[in-house]
Amino acid sequence: MVNGLPGVTALLPALLLAVTGLALLLVDTVRPDARSNTSMAVVGAIGSLAALAASVWLTASGGVSPDGGAVLLFADAVKVDTLSLFFTAIFASVTALVLVAAHDYFHDHDNPAAFYSLVTFAATGMALLAVANSLAVVFVALEMVSLPSYVLVAYLKQNRGSVEAGLKYFLVGALSSAIFLFGISLVYAATGSLILADIASASIDGLAGVLGVGVVMMIGGVAFKTASVPFHFWAPEAYEGAPAPVSAFLSSASKAAGFVVAFRVFTEAFPLEMAASANVDWMLAFAILAAVTMTLGNFAAAVQEEVKRMLAYSSIGHAGYALIGVAALTVDGPANGTVMGAAMAHLLVYGFMNTGAFLFVAMAERWGVGRTFADYAGLWRRAPVASVAMAVFMFSLAGLPPFAGFFSKYFLFQAAIDNGFLWLAGLGAINSVVSLYYYSRVVKALFLDDPASPSALDAIDVRPTALYAAVIFAAVATVLLLPGFGPVIETAEAAASALF
């Protein structure tokens, strides 16, 4: 059945997300007020779950083309393969969780339509980014993700923090977009092509320097989107100021979108052999960025007093881990596909555990219990289920064994070691130990500490059903991905191996 309409079928996940966005606007036209909140959440959740189902189905049914390979569309500008489907599954899952959670978070807003549709359109941009096979499409898709994101961060118009975070995010984003675009133009100047495969096969006699500068600038663009050093500093502000569901969306889905660019563009446009022969060693650049990013993120997270800000820095740390996927690569390395596949699997697991953690913060914001570790003291007495879920997220983010985060992190490090990057894996392990300290502070506050005052817990007077559902679903996924890690890592490994 895939044979009949390969184009439409292959792009089904992205199309479903786009249609969902339009449907949300339609709902808003029919019922243009706050009453539409529930129907919006339902439509959005169904649409993104359909996109998730479509990408899982396409992956499981043995690839998008009859021979299991990639499908090229629109004069090679779009390429649908397992890699893109894998990432689309991450985007769709996070979108579904965030939209469901938003139902309770924005329960008293006048016009929630803007939020639902912007999230869905950003997700559409991500899905497009995942299939982009031309630098032009990459850039357009990247902007399609970024523009809604700026608005989403500043969504709480009356809140100074939110507006300030939005402005800061916008300024850094505009700068990095410019740098990225300039990098693309230099690459085009050196190779005369925008299609990834053509760039790789172009002759670059005498223009290696131009290409090199272009590649470095493109790394800057990736660093911005993934919140990695040196373009990470917008992240703590934006994640802290933004409404928590938006923080969840940006730190999970948007970050993964940055990684899909890194994974596909760099390996396909600038293959390892070419990088080595033309002296454009982007692997080394990523290795340095990975090392600095994970160390900075983890150590900065360890000194935070506010949970949301700690999570923001922790998400920078996790960007550092995932960067190992493009850093620990060598020409003819025995585990190139494994290391990138492990990074992809980590991003998937991270998508659930990090989204869940931010949504717990969203729940705390909904209750109004405060922002610091101390404000979370003793929450489990009133909200045991949500607190257990948060403990699962924290232990899993730290990489403790009974949870999926352990496997994803371990296999990332193992693959890096197999590829000869013992130092990077070692640094990652040290950072994981540091991270256990600050993640366990949350667990300690929730379960072991006594509330500041007997009335401190009275704020918990509502049970936001949809938020609860999203948090519990994320927790269940985080736990079940441990026994179910096999198909995930095997799909990711196969998808990544196809790039080399």
Place this chain on the structure above:
Amino acid sequence: MILEALMAAAFVGALTVFLAPDEWAGRLSFAISLIPFVGSLYLWSGFEAGGNALLGGEIAYATQIEWLEVGGRSVSWFVGLDGISLPLFVLTTFLVPLAIVSAWTPVDSRQSQFYGLMLFMEANLLGVFAALDFFLWFVFWEAVLVPMYFLIGIWGGPRRKYAAIKFFVYTNAASLLMFIGFMSLVFALGDSVSSFALPEIAQAIAAGDLGTWFGIAPDRLALFAFLAMFLGFAVKVPIVPFHTWLPDAHVQAPTPASVLLAGVLLKMGTYALLRFNFTMLPDQASMLAVPIAAIAVISVIYGAMLALAQKDLKRIVAYSSVSSMGYVILGLIVFTEYGVGGATFQMVAHGLISGLMFMAVGVIYNTTHTRMIGDMGGMADRMPVTVGILVAGAFGYMGLPLMAGFAGEFFIFVGSLSAPSLPYAPVFTALAMFGIVIVAGYLLSAMQSTLFGPFELETDYDVGPAPFHDVAPLAVLLVAIIVLGVAPDIFFEMIRDAALPVVEGVTING
């Protein structure tokens, strides 16, 4: 599939109890915990396997299903029992119902969460002893920490936060060290192993497949791995000087958690030492025989001396565990049939005896609300049955013949006196034997001042005999201790069967 069924019973039971109302969570969890116990008796009665599971022996009740494969190495759900793990498996299923009953009196808040965590811990403990794949084992090993952390941190004594965090940090740091040590072995084995199955890895190491890794020669790498794993497990056991988390954890933990902590969790450390260090790297072990034996003897003597200096009954029992674990290490390092077998037997015996002691102290505390030696006297007048069992248990600790403790220590001493691979074996043995004298000293003096003589206790509480459900588990434990002391062969035969291949693996130098 019966092992899976028993673990699943505990796990599903835990979820059920979490959702049950507090009023009957205790009874419900007790009933559920009988399922694994009865099942393990069935396993025991049908056990016929011989040899060591890691060294090519027959594995009873084995299941192996591939879980995932990454980078050319597969991880599988691989469980099974041999003569070393079966007794510990039975010990766990036996102690958990008793610990649950002992919680009925002291635990008076959030019962459903408490008993749920107990069953959750049981499921993971069973997994630790049954797992034969490294990853599976490690997942269970770490998963045990989580419920214990909460049991101490939520239901513990006044300094529970400190104790819970110390326990968590110590044991996690140790796990990381051990993990790095073991992984360096796996990486050095390179392509000669295609999975994380412990038997495959153990046999590959024995076949000399360790290669050079990142420029480190196999010998040095094996030594590094041995030390990293030894230090990691030493914290868990614990061995002096890594024991300081233990008294804090024990004193703050609620009684039922203490029972499992001393009875089963400490055995995880010695079991892992036997499985990993002494079975996989016997040459490194015999190379380091003298320092390890010295550490063992120091643990015995120093732990006993620390116990001698304590005023808190629970601290006394806690420190004496350090001392008892020293005997186990001594038994392991001598690499003789009776040494290794006796050490394994002692794990079970100590699990029962220390469980009994912690429970008895807990029962006294339930009525008196103090554990300080100076605060009470003549308890035998008011609580004759409890005190009687406590005295009997203490004699078991001292190694009274016909009780389990005697059999364990006797086997260890027999084994260590004739150790071919350990220089000065008789000296070490004699020093360790001296530890028993100290044990007798502190136990007798503590009992003298608290249990006998005229009754004295300043309290508003009505001090009388303990309720039946407090005393019953004590009596059951005492019976088990005596049975195991009279007929050690019910376990020792299978233990010896599984220990012999370990002993044969060592090359005797000098």
